Amino acid sequence: MVLLRELCAYMDNLLEISLFDDYAPNGLQVEGRTSVKYIVGGVTASLSLLEAARQRGADAVLVHHGYFWQGESPRVVGAKRRRMHCLLESGMSLIAYHLPLDAHPIFGNNAQLATVLGFETEGRFGPGQKLGYYGRLPEPMSGDALSEVIANALGRVPLYIDGNRGRKDIRTIAWCSGAAQDYIEDAARLGVDAYLSGEVSERTTHVAREEGIAFFAAGHHATERYGVAAMLCHLGEKFGVNYEFIDIDNPV
Ligand SMILES: [Zn+2]
Incomplete structure (x- = not known):
């Protein structure tokens, strides 16, 4: 078990997020439960990834492609509403690292x-x-x-x-x-x-x-599966949390 804020501070520091001028916020994007025992990882915070994570009782979801991209509409409607609803209702946190997790x-x-x-x-x-x-x-x-x-x-x-x-x-x-x-x-x-x-x-x-x-x-998708998977493995060793990488197929 690790505190959410300890987990995020550790990754923010490890991935040196302050060095990057990115298109989306890096780190904690949607706050859920204060402690984390089980993390699900994936490339993109799509609804299918979130639903799979909720089914497994995950406390946090770690992705490469999160939300709140520069230039996108900030309104919480349609697909975004359904994703946010899944997160907020289940108490799962969404943690996303974009360019820092490429580099x-x-x-x-x-x-x-x-x-x-x-x-x-x-x-x-x-x-x-x-x-x-x-x-x-x-x-x-x-x-x-x-x-x-x-x-x-x-x-x-x-x-x-x-x-x-x-x-x-x-x-x-x-x-x-x-x-x-x-x-x-x-x-x-x-x-x-x-x-x-x-x-x-x-x-x-x-x-x-x-x-x-x-x-x-x-x-x-195929070239961006491995960063999140490697991070999960590291977090498992470092904090003793359980984790699973879920590959939601994407032909693009
Ligand atoms: Zn990408």
């Missing part, structure tokens, strides 16, 4: 993604807190072979744009989870053979071809 060198989505995909990390890139990572593959391989590695590891076939038109094997790669497809030009400037993100835009194809870089869209 963290151990528990972050990008650090964890490197482990899952077998990439060796050599450095970080991108604006601000340098959310992007770069490094190399354990061995050079074709884009098709790398697609297969990604599909096997993430359980989802990536979209592969052969920007370098099969000219050479992929040795070096940069990656950034989620909707970071527009970091492709920063990745190309690093001189790596390939760039991997979660999402893709129409323009990404052209940039990949013109920069001569292979591009993989491996799924926003």
